[in-house]
Amino acid sequence: NAGVMQNPRHLVRRRGQEARLRCSPMKGHSHVYWYRQLPEEGLKFMVYLQKENIIDESGMPKERFSAEFPKEGPSILRIQQVVRGDSAAYFCASSPPFWTGDLNYGYTFGSGTRLTVV
Amino acid sequence: KQEVTQIPAALSVPEGENLVLNCSFTDSAIYNLQWFRQDPGKGLTSLLLIQSSQREQTSGRLNASLDKSSGRSTLYIAASQPGDSATYLCAVRPGLTGGGNKLTFGTGTQLKVEL
Numbered sequence: 253n254a255g256v257m258q259n260p261r262h263l264v265r266r267r268g269q270e271a272r273l274r275c276s277p278m279k280g281h282s283h284v285y286w287y288r289q290l291p292e293e294g295l296k297f298m299v300y301l302q303k304e305n306i307i308d309e310s311g312m313p314k315e316r317f318s319a320e321f322p323k324e325g326p327s328i329l330r331i332q333q334v335v336r337g338d339s340a341a342y343f344c345a346s347s348p349p350f351w352t353g354d355l356n357y358g359y360t361f362g363s364g365t366r367l368t369v370v
Numbered sequence: 371k372q373e374v375t376q377i378p379a380a381l382s383v384p385e386g387e388n389l390v391l392n393c394s395f396t397d398s399a400i401y402n403l404q405w406f407r408q409d410p411g412k413g414l415t416s417l418l419l420i421q422s423s424q425r426e427q428t429s430g431r432l433n434a435s436l437d438k439s440s441g442r443s444t445l446y447i448a449a450s451q452p453g454d455s456a457t458y459l460c461a462v463r464p465g466l467t468g469g470g471n472k473l474t475f476g477t478g479t480q481l482k483v484e485l
Contacts, residue, residue: 258413283471294477295414295459308471343413347471358404359461359473363413 254279256346256362257326264368265334273329273365277346284327285359286319289341301327334369341366372397374462376476383450384484391445391479393460398438405434405445406459408478414459418445422465450483457481 297311301321321327406414461473
């Protein structure tokens with residue numbers, strides 16, 4: 253089991269460019285979450301997705317940020333027209349569905365993508 | 371709105387010492403609480419998960435307790451080693467009727483175990 257795979261590990265973008273962050277959940281996990289960790293701050297929830305559906309995007313900035321989890325392929329977090337304040341570590345996590353009866357129902361996190369905007 | 375606080379923010383101890391990390395949360399209506407470890411520049415590694423109906427969980431030298439009614443959890447590390455040096459994060463997951471899929475994280479305790 254390869255765990256949650258995120259790529260790239262490091263991403264450098266100039267102001268105004270687009271950043272695309274990818275996340276492949278653990279095998280058997282159909283729920284994906286994105287969190288952002290700003291320098292010197294804790295992890296903040298951004299968005300929760302299931303296949304082809306955004307369930308909760310209450311933590312997403314209103315503009316420039318979008319997320320998807322298509323039927324096939326990884327989940328994508330897209331940041332358009334990046335600014336220096338977007339520099340952060342972006343973590344993806346996955347979990348199994350509620351109905352699997354997995355009492356632990358813990359989250360498994362990926363290693364993150366560190367975005368630097370120059 | 372759930373708020374999670376971790377005390378102390380940083381801790382430095384000599385090798386071999388037993389230590390306790392604290393986590394408190396404002397809303398006791400949680401589904402579970404999870405302790406993570408984060409090494410510099412790395413991702414999060416899950417250490418222990420405690421369901422809301424449980425009082426404690428143990429794994430090796432780690433023991434986590436949960437007092438839901440008072441909104442507190444502790445992570446006890448026995449016989450600390452330099453390899454334990456990392457940032458320790460606690461995160462609470464709300465109940466199913468409270469937006470049950472968003473973890474709220476504390477800001478962490480940065481632990482350094484010295485030789």
